[in-house]
Amino acid sequence: MSDLIWLSEAQMRRIEPYFPLSHGVPRVDDRRIISGIIFVIMNGLRWRDAPFEYGPPKTIYNRFIRWSRLGVFNKIFAGLAAKGGKPDQLMIDATHLKALRTAASLLKKGPVSRRIGRTKGGLNSKLHAVCDGNGRPLIMLLSEGQMSDYKGAVLMIDALPKAKALLGDRGYDADWFWAALADRKIPACIPSKVNRKVPIQHDPALYRQRHKIEIMSAICIAATVIFWLNQ
Structure with missing residues (x-):
């Protein structure tokens, strides 16, 4: 799909400081999963309808739920907004x-x-x-x-x-x-x-x-x- 959303490397560097540390097995590619989460939410899709380019929908959904409960996305928002001057x-x-x-x-x-x-x-x-x-x-x-x-x-x-x-x-x-x-x-x-x-x-x-x-x-x-x- 030509309209897929992919965070750039520069954008990833701005939000990576707010990611939780990975314990044990390395996480699935952060850029692919976070881009998939953004695509699903901004297009109002069901998780199972996420384009295959982002990987298994269950993996995308589980990351969203886990990081939401940890407050990761709220920390990213608050941190970037605070740098706006x-x-x-x-x-x-x-x-x-x-x-x-x-x-x-x-x-x-x-x-x-x-x-x-x-x-x-x-x-x-x-x-x-x-x-x-x-x-x-x-x-x-x-x-x-x-x-x-x-x-x-x-x-x-x-x-x-x-x-x-x-x-x-x-x-x-x-x-x-x-x-x-x-x-x-x-x-x-x-x-x-x-x-x-x-x-x-x-x-x-x-x-x-x-x-x-x-x-x-x-x-x-x-x-x-x-x-x-x-x-």
């Missing part, structure tokens, strides 16, 4: 991710939450994200679909890097959030909620730039490739 702007938003009806069985399985909840729209998860001024993701948090934007912000506030401004919609207009940003010396551009007695002024022209985060809906692995490896 100090952002001038931050943008915060959240979006729902629809879950298949068959995911209902995941709600009760295992000791760890599967981050799937139930709202009026059915089964879904919610992706909370913070991007820089170019729309490149810096922080991503997956939660149950019923978690409010407000609670998601609580979980991400301590990880916010310093910036000249943060843009968010009125769902983030809360006194605690304004205070938390002020403590970090990050000016906010957030429209006031309709029920706020004394509206807080914001810059409409600056706020219009927030569309960049609204179109960002990648997950950790895809975002790593799109925004931090292809530079």
Whole structure:
């Protein structure tokens, strides 16, 4: 297939420091397996439909599961994003991710939450994200679909890097959030909620730039490739 995805040697050198050490038998070719994982996820395929050029689908799947549980992909994303330099702007938003009806069985399985909840729209998860001024993701948090934007912000506030401004919609207009940003010396551009007695002024022209985060809906692995490896 001519449209296969292959990480370059230079890209591999950037992410290899985050790989776990191999114990005993050497691992199957990292470049082939990681490229296969990326291809499957970015094309929305079933693991068994991975092109044969990437090797046995079971090997690809097992690597994805094992490294996901070890937090390897999250470490790669966080490590590369941290090297992007100090952002001038931050943008915060959240979006729902629809879950298949068959995911209902995941709600009760295992000791760890599967981050799937139930709202009026059915089964879904919610992706909370913070991007820089170019729309490149810096922080991503997956939660149950019923978690409010407000609670998601609580979980991400301590990880916010310093910036000249943060843009968010009125769902983030809360006194605690304004205070938390002020403590970090990050000016906010957030429209006031309709029920706020004394509206807080914001810059409409600056706020219009927030569309960049609204179109960002990648997950950790895809975002790593799109925004931090292809530079």
